[in-house]
Amino acid sequence: MVILNGAPRSGKSSIARAIQESFDGVWINLGVDVYEQATPPRYRPGIGLRPGGERPDLEGLVPGLYAALYESMAAHSRLGLNVVADVGHHDAYSKPLHILADCARRLVGLPALFVGVRCPIDVILERRAASAAEKGYVTGSRHDPTPLPVRLWQQAVHDPGLYDLEVDTSRLTPAQCVDAIRGRLRQGPQPTAFQKLSDPSLAARGPL
Template sequence: MIVLNGGSSSGKSSIARALQEILPGIWLTFGVDTFIDALPGRGDSPRAGITYEQGGTIAFSTEHRALERSWYTGLSAMARAGAHLILDEVFLAGDAGQERARSTFGETDLIWVGVHCDPDVAARREAQRLDRVEGMARQQALSVHAGVVYDVVVNTTYRSTDECARFLANQLTLDALPR
């Protein structure tokens, strides 16, 4: 499983789609947006357990965190069963988010990828999207990487997502890829 972590509007989803086209074998891509879309009101209902605060800060209920763990457990089961996965994630709590994922994925082989983007560039991208809460991209651009340990890092500030995907594909060892 390849885990892409980066802030909102950093290019993770585009990199994931590009990787699907260039990596050998069939790769499935899932992300935090997939999980949120499955929640009540696509994440906008109070029943989803997500609170969007001014300035782009997001808070989660205990019930939401339990569902997140179930989500990760399901993805881990798919990977253990032989599916090749790319997870598009936003570790809002930095290293604590990575540890939550790592502990749930257990024995699953993980390749950790940091997707960096300058906060101003991410904010400009965010402003062009209708599905984002203003301020999230700037707030997350640096905080999601706090304390997170990566195998590979890319930066979409000046490189296209296709270039970043090609770089990642070249960096991944042949042992880590399906044959």
Template sequence: MPTDETAGPAGRPHLPEDPSPGLVIFLNGTSSSGKSSIARALAAQLDDPCFHLPVDAFHAMRSQPELAPDRLPDVLRRTWLGYHRAVAGMAAAGNTVIVDHVLSEPWRLWDCVALFRPQDVVLVGVHCPLPELERRERARGDRPPGLAARQYTRVHAHGLYDLECDTGSTGPDECARTIKDFLSDRPTPTAFERLAALGPDAR
């Protein structure tokens, strides 16, 4: 008889049953739009444990060897691809995951649509007026000048959201409360379900 409660027949490990899928709260906006501030406020407000997985953290984990300029795009792309799969894995294990993302390249969105359970994603558009983005960018000093402006017309080009907020007029705590309230009565189909039905060739 095995003595370890996790052991199964013939001493083999007893694997846990597959959990119910978790929720992905997907914040999309330009650099400096306030996504991370909203994510931190939301994590503090949610009643159940959750994980804030910012893409910046994944970029920060990557080592920084000298690379030829022509190699960098592939390294960045593989970082994004791995990030998406890490989020999908955490959600598949039953966790609530708060994502802050920059959908400035269409393939990033469609990779996520293919990976995530569309009925379990809340897609939130995080908007901010360009002058305020530029002011924040200058104040931060850790972003290339003009980054937010270059992303401004691209990140929301897909045009579909479950919920939107404007951080130019609303603080992160209030945005987080709006998102939390929305979670209790989410309509269907979700934005991800509608995007999945359209397919990447629709836009």
């Protein structure tokens, strides 16, 4: 199982597709985009809710949605199916929810690699601008070159920053990121990030 965590437009989906195309075996994508399509429109973006407490009316649903998603990942893994999931974890809601720790506990004991997908904010802004017409992304302007929602994602999504592997998509292609993930899966020892994140007191101590 490979969980890719990063801000929108950091390149997670491209890596997930490359894993499905190049890794041996069946790899099921259970990421945020797939899950959003399964979420009723009036409750979207569901687990894709942005940091900053913009929709308190939806926040109460997010822990249950994430729990169901991770239980599904675990079920797939126990049945011998490979899972790749691109998510954007953060706990920057109007009330503390500790969702990442709860999700991590659901994968303890399973072979799950947690990958931080990094990308500088200037590159993310360029990608947002290129996809704005199709996706409706918030983009920078002359008067607001780095909009608050983009800054909040960049600040919140990698907190606390406990990963088994990190890749930078401003320097690596999706194929190169996949090569790095494949190498980490082959080298051992077993991934430990989710084990650490399942204990909030350990996660609070900072990066691995």
